[in-house]
Amino acid sequence: MNDCGTSNARSLNIVRNAPSTPGLITGPTDGCAFILPAGGTASYSIRKMATATGYTWTYPPSWTVTHENTPGSANDTLIYVQFPIGFSGGSMSVVAHSGCGTSSTARNMAVGKLNPATPGVIDIIQTNTCPNREYTYSIAAMPSNAVNVQWTVPAGATILSGQGTASITVSYPSTAVAGNVTVQSFNNCGNSVIRSTSVKLPACAPEFAKSATPAGLQKSAQVDQQSLSVQVFPNPTTDLASVQVRSVSIEPVNVRVMDLQGRELKRLVVANTSTTSIGHDLKPGTYLVEVRQGDKRTIQQLIKL
Secondary structure (H helix, E strand, O other): EEEEEEOOOOEEEEOOOOOOOOOOOOOOEOHHHHOOOOOOOOEEEEEOOOOEEOOOOOOOOOEEEEEEEOOOOOOOOEEEEEEEEOOOEEEEEEEEEEOOOOOOEEEEEEOOOOOOOOOOEEEEEEEEEOEEEEEEEEOOOOOOOOOEEEOOOOOOEEEEEOOOOOOOEEEEOOOOOOEEEEEEEOOEEOOOOEEEEEEOOOOOHHHHHHHHHHHHHHHHHOOOOOOOOEEEEEOEEEOOEEEEEEEEEOEEEEEEOOOOOEEEEEEEEEOOOOEEEEEOOOOOOOEEEEEEEOOEEEEEEEEEE
């Protein structure tokens, strides 16, 4: 002001603003892997706020919680949690503080328990034939929320490798086997429904049981080749295959087509010098073609794609 008058007033508005709600809490929402006594430790965190001078975390008293930094301080943005035996779910929250007050809304996060999912369909591949039959049983992937899977096999069978994983290798005896292969997933919260596939294997044919290893089959396929010549072609095939027989003997020749368990699928008698087509009625897979003439015998493998 002066002798001529007074100016308009200049004003400054001062407000008191409490901190905003903290950002999202980052951490696992499934607590199964972190349940005492065998579970690990889960970590939960928020981003540090420039306007906050401290934080207060709230959680059930039965949880075991450790703060990375001094509780209630400006750096109290990370906690480690283990859940109690019998945990069925719960929630935590965090608010921010400053000299102007506390955030009006807490940031919340719920933690539950998820049982493991049921394993997927079991895929089966035969990797070895009679008399040392071996199969692999696999699921596409570890079921969601599962820590491991447990397999069971029929009586007499042996799991050679893979127990606890998504794929196992199983050995079967040469005798008949019947039963189920099952797989079930587990975690700290429980177990899944059992996935099962049936097994029904006949006893290996006597001529296969005499061989100690699959190499024995290969050896028998080469017996007396000089007097009995057999070719199977094309091999692999997508349709028909030809069995060409050449022998100096005039005795009739018996041809058998078998699956890898030694079960006979087709039998025919051909001349000592002949070419015969087989395979049009076979499904894709691996087969054995046995050719006999008197005391001479060969076995060759046929693959149909």
